[in-house]
């Protein structure tokens with residue numbers, strides 16, 4: 001699976017504002033280290049990275065695409081309000097309600113960008129193979145049930 005190519009295709013098609021932003025993408029030990037399948041972060045002001053857990057090497061492409069788009073939506077948000085970033089991250093880590101709002105917003109943005117079906121595949125994967133945080137109920141984005149309520153095409157599977 002060529003992650004860089006998948007990322008480039010998504011950016012060209014749906015994230016024109018990220019065309020000149022450097023984003024590194026790779027598989028890593030994300031599940032073990034961060035209790036997540038996908039994470040993003042910054043190297044500097046206009047340089048980001050997205051890491052995917054190694055276990056995702058064997059999943060279908062749409063799950064990968066759903067996760068990458070979700071992380072790109074976080075990156076767009078950060079680029080739009082850089083002055084809030086450090087404060088934001090602190091809130092994100094310590095206030096569950098804040099984290100929940102941020103993740104739900106990011107999932108909604110993923111749908112608005114046209115990737116609802118891929119997000120649904122990703123949610124479905126999270127439900128089948130939950131992380132420790134997900135099991136404890138601290139996973140906080142939209143759920144498969146939320147997506148069914150929204151009732152877009154992809155969630156009717």
Ligand SMILES: [Zn+2]
Nearest residue numbers: 070074103106
């Ligand atoms: Zn997120």
